[in-house]
Amino acid sequence: MDFDLTEEQSLLVDSVRKLLSDKYGFEQRKAYIASERGWSQEMWSSFAELGLLGLPFAEEDGGFGAGLTDTCLIAEQFGRSLVVEPWFSTAVIGGSALRHGGSAALRQELVPQVAAGEARLALAQQERQSRYDLFDVATTAKKSGSGWVLNGNKGMVIHGDSATHLIVSARVAGGQRDKAGIGLFVVEAGAPGVTVRGFRTVDGQRAAEVILENAPAQHALGEAENGLPLLEKVVAESIAALSFEAVGCMDVAHAMTLDYMKTREQFGRPIGSFQALQHRAADMLVAIEQSRSMSYYAVQAAEESDADERRRGIAAVKVQIGRASRLVGQQSIQLHGGIAMTMEYACGHYFKRLTVNDGLFGNADFHLRALADEGGLVKAA
Incomplete structure (x- = not known):
């Protein structure tokens, strides 16, 4: 197998490396963490200008059509500088969820906002009792008109306190540890019934606890009852x-x-x-x-x-x-x-x-x- 980077990949990596070398020194990173957001809006805008936020999305949806390999190459450079901006939660986790589960209408609505740095995504999947089991879900989703109403608590939501949209796992049917009956729903972070309590993690990033009390969700990703x-x-x-x-x-x-x-x-x-x-x-x-x-x-x-x-x-x-x-x-x-x-x-x-x-x-x-x-x-x- 050929593990050499293509010319485009090399240029992308070099651009990211230069940006981080110039603006993401150790002391600069400490200042970003100490800021009110816990990360740099200036760097976030730079990521958007370089196309890093829209990297994994298809061109017809408003992205740049890069593959998982290109995304991972950026992740390696971000690891070298210990980046604290919500790129991983937005472009990687949220990007994957939107690409594989979002309807064409939802992608056309959200992807341009994500690529421009206006929308940020976070996956709210973990619960206190679930440990690492993705199928252990106590949060519920009930049909309400054309949408859904969610109730439950989620913990350790990476960059949940800066997200504009939460991707929430919730149970539509079955028992707490059943693998069937789980759906993924897009919930606006500022919607009524959504409480977000942010905190800093030990490595300097941000995370949050999310409480959902009759929180509305208009969009389900993929099949609402088979989202696992x-x-x-x-x-x-x-x-x-x-x-x-x-x-x-x-x-x-x-x-x-x-x-x-x-x-x-x-x-x-x-x-x-x-x-x-x-x-x-x-x-x-x-x-x-x-x-x-x-x-x-x-x-x-x-x-x-x-x-x-x-x-x-x-x-x-x-x-x-x-x-x-x-x-x-x-x-x-x-x-x-x-x-x-x-x-x-x-x-x-x-x-x-x-x-x-x-x-x-x-x-x-x-x-x-x-x-x-x-x-x-x-x-x-």
Whole structure:
């Protein structure tokens, strides 16, 4: 297989890298986080101007018609700079939901707004009791005229407090843990009956708790009573992008660690000259390269038409990326020593992002168990 980037992809990556290099230094990022929004409106406008917000959408809907690979390449660059703007929730998660489940009318209404930076999306899927099970849904949706009325609570909605539209999983029929009877609904964040309580996550991003009390929804994505397959597809593509973001984070953490090992002296010489520490750095590199390979595989797995194959492939990706993230993050902290634990030094912030990403849509342990239940990545004949 040819893993070289096309000329268009190289230009896109270079443009994003230059923008982030100029305007997303560590101190600038701290200022963005400390602002009232918790992220930069100026950067958001720059993302829109570069076409990053409309990247995954079809041209006929007002987007740029790029594929999942292009989106993931951007995610890697954003991981390298620990971007805190709601790009992942809007363009990746929300973009996937709209592309695969939105009606033509809804796409033509929302996509131009998303591409212009005027609309922001967030997936409200997780509930207190659900853990990582996508099908454990207590929030209800009842038919009301031409639309729906939703009731329930959602937690850890990434960038939920800045979203203009929430994509909410709700149960139309069946019991709380039934896999049938689940739908995905588009709810305007400012609609009556919607309460959003925002907070900052440990890695500097924003999230929210969402309370729905007779909240109106005019649009259902896909089949209102069979939305779980759509949700699983959306999560699979989101995990693919997360894997690229994690590789970007690990790359920078590793480079920072190597640089520190070459300059920090102990017993009269750089600590990088000690063989035991060289072995640790080598283990980090191996974990990163394995993760890079699995991130490429993640794109292939996410685009798999067979739902069972896709589920196994994505679970394997999550296991590898999660374990590697922990190893690289912990070793970068250990090899730096106390300085890595300070807020003024970037290394610890990369570990925080890797830790948060591991928990999104199920951590490594959860997916390892799921993969075992499925009979492994490759089922025995």
